[in-house]
Amino acid sequence: MTLEDYEGILAAQDGGCAICGEQSADGQSMHIDHAAESVRGILCVCCNNALGQLKDDPELMLRAAEYVTLGGFARLDIVRREREQMQEPDTR
Numbered sequence: 751m752t753l754e755d756y757e758g759i760l761a762a763q764d765g766g767c768a769i770c771g772e773q774s775a776d777g778q779s780m781h782i783d784h785a786a787e788s789v790r791g792i793l794c795v796c797c798n799n800a801l802g803q804l805k806d807d808p809e810l811m812l813r814a815a816e817y818v819t820l821g822g823f824a825r826l827d828i829v830r831r832e833r834e835q836m837q838e839p840d841t842r
């Protein structure tokens with residue numbers, strides 16, 4: 751990959767990370783994200799690490815997004831609510 755390739759990809763990404771759009775302050779800490787033989791894009795350190803932490807698995811990423819969007823795993827609320835009801839003193 752040439753410097754021109756890198757700059758062309760970064761320009762196509764409006765100068766920032768392909769995921770979050772963050773621009774590297776020093777221009778040094780952007781990662782070239784490879785998939786097999788090709789380049790998928792250029793990522794900031796955080797987004798590159800996030801992909802790795804989620805094993806580059808789209809299903810895990812969607813589940814993480816759902817988890818964050820719902821404020822947790824919905825069924826845990828149900829379990830907690832049921833447990834709280836069981837612990838309430840008998841008011842009859």
Ligand SMILES: [Zn+2]
Nearest residue numbers: 767770794797
């Ligand atoms: Zn990013």
